[in-house]
Amino acid sequence: MDISKYTDLAVMYASEYGIKIIAAIIIFIVGKWVANKLTFFIKSMMTKAHIDKTLVEFSESIIYFSFMLMVVIASLNQLGVNTTSFVAVFGAATLAIGLALQGSFSNIGAAVLIILFRPFKVGDVIETGGVTGEVTDIDLFSTIITPVDKRTVIIPNSSIIGGNITNFSNRTQRRVDHTFGIGYDDDLKLAKETLIEILAADDRILKEPEPFVAVSELADSSVNFVTRAWVKSDDYWGVHFDLLEKVKLTFDERGISMPYPQMDVHTDKQN
Template sequence: MHRIIALIMLAIVGLSSPSVQADSSNISNELTSLQTSIQQDVAQLSKTHGELANFTEYRIKQNTELLHEQLKELMGEPNLNKEMLKPFIESHLIFIGKVDTYFKNKISKLQNQLGKGDDNKIMMQLSLLEAERDQQLQAYLEVLEWAKTLGLNTGDKTALLTKSLIARANGFNSFVQFTQDKLKLAIKEVSLAGKDVTAEQTLNVTDLKERLSHASSSLGVAINLLDTLGQNTSDMKETLFKSSGDITQDVLNMDVASSLFEQWLTSVQDYLIENGPGIVFKLFIFILILFAAGMISKAVRKLVKRAVSNSKLKVSILLQEFFISLSGKATFTLGVLIALSQLGIELAPLLAGFGVAGVIIGFALQDTLSNFASGMMILVYRPYDVGDLINAAGVTGKVSHMSLVSTTIKTLDNQRLIIPNNKIWGDTINNITVEHQRRVDMTFGIGYSDDIEKTEKVLAEIIMAHPKVLKSPEPTIKLHTLGESSVDFIVRPWAKPEDYWDVYWDITRTVKMRFDAEKISIPFPQRDIHVYQK
């Protein structure tokens, strides 16, 4: 847009085609043709309206951009034709000055309208107009660099531009700070309003943010231009950094960094001087509460352990351990929450966050929660306890430990297996040691030629002589089946669960030795073969 306005002013001033060398006539003719086309469109623009005016502006913009790119390309050629380009650059500097005057007048008119209408709308128009002027100033400095390359005297114009940019940057520096303070106040009002915030308050915050963005952008352009001209802009860069929150290569330099560090150090010192004793006291209270919570947690664990172990309810060891662990952890967690509240942390949002996180974690850990639920069922219904010999989930062994998610079983060959609780609760649980008596089932076979009554007497003597066989219930000794190779007796004494294998192994060994002594055979499978000869 700035190029359109610039060329409009150029047409008003009147730009005469420079004399060119014969070898540059094509380039000169092309540039002159573009200028003529632009001048004709500018003249036509004042007579058109509506969509036709928009189309004419579009043509002017297209030709202006093409003219600028061609000039830039010519300035970048290694064999620079300075004599041909000097008149173009000199004329360019003249009309850019006219365009700057145009911008100043238009901005001044808008500023005079403040307080007479919609100020927010006028401020946004000013921001957009300032953005167009930023482009014009960038183009002006670029043309000044071209003129300097061609050997033209640009000292006065550079000094005027530098003075104008300094004033512009200082103005935007103050305006950015002013807008930032207003934005902070507006945001605070919205926060205090909460659910009662009005649309007007929300719109005010949005307008201030957009206004701050435009002002910061214009300040950034002015800073870049002043840096190119060798001016010190560290204070302005500091303001730009605070408003945007971005660390860029242009902003990050030693002056800005040192200034920001000094301010940060000063603010930290002031804060510590003002609030230091209070912070130290809060930290001391926080640590003291945590220490006290740890001590109380241990005391609560001991009290709960004593209560559940002496309870007449005959609570299982698994449930005892659960209550002891839960009481200690719950006490310490309560102490942590109290300690956090002493630091000024709001517990309600924290607990709400834990609730939301719990739902999310619950979906992610469904299997673990299934184990947890199964563990609770095992604790409540107590199908086994620590030390019991069980057969569950295809594993036989003694229960050595249990948590809410798993049960640790030590097998008979001293292997330690950790089984998820849902595997145990979802399967048949055989608690081998839960009863005080267990029947030992054994079968012994004798030959068909052996004395049955004698065998019964020998088996009875062996059973009754074993010290770990219980007298009640009485053991069972009966002839059971007539097998293919033997006459089979069932022998079923009773013993304590922990004595089961001792009784089984001892009686089996004794039976073999007594049968040998009493000449009672223990047949092995055999088959009679009859051979017939013709």
């Protein structure tokens, strides 16, 4: 076997394609580094210009993807690949992938609608898709929500746009609503005065609009009061839970009962 023949052949291919491969790798590595730096620079400029954070995060994804596409094309061109043909093949492949991933592209369209109409932004507390929490990120395909227990919930953008959205952060005030029941034998006036007193004693509850207490229903086993108190949005959950505890403890101290559903069963004795 003539080993020198194969050695010469290997050297020829190495000299012909080795430099191109090395150059393509260098272009890709340097190009990726430049893409990261340029994307970070543009993001910093947008942030300094006080552009909405949601738009900044969304634009960052688009800009980085565009830069990386140019880097890949430049690397392939260095290898001698006909980029014109590549773009045509890429377009055809994109069409085929698009047909297969219609749901994913609907998420991208939904992301554009979220950016344009801004029903919420990063940092807002919203309720959507059965989840309530703070919006921590909006990308091309999904929105990430962090509930109060610090879970990470990822919801497809199309599901958000196709459903109801409750935004708790676009108002500075929220109303805390509760319903409390007392027994029919209890002192109605005392119960009402107690509820008014509890609401007035909490400094987090705003004086304007004035807190509201009234009998809302004569139910089967209780007389129900409704309470409505306006608070700052940041104080909502604290007041919500504290009122439940305070009312129960105060009612117990003053001998006001809070009945619960019950059933009386009567039996007939037969001889």
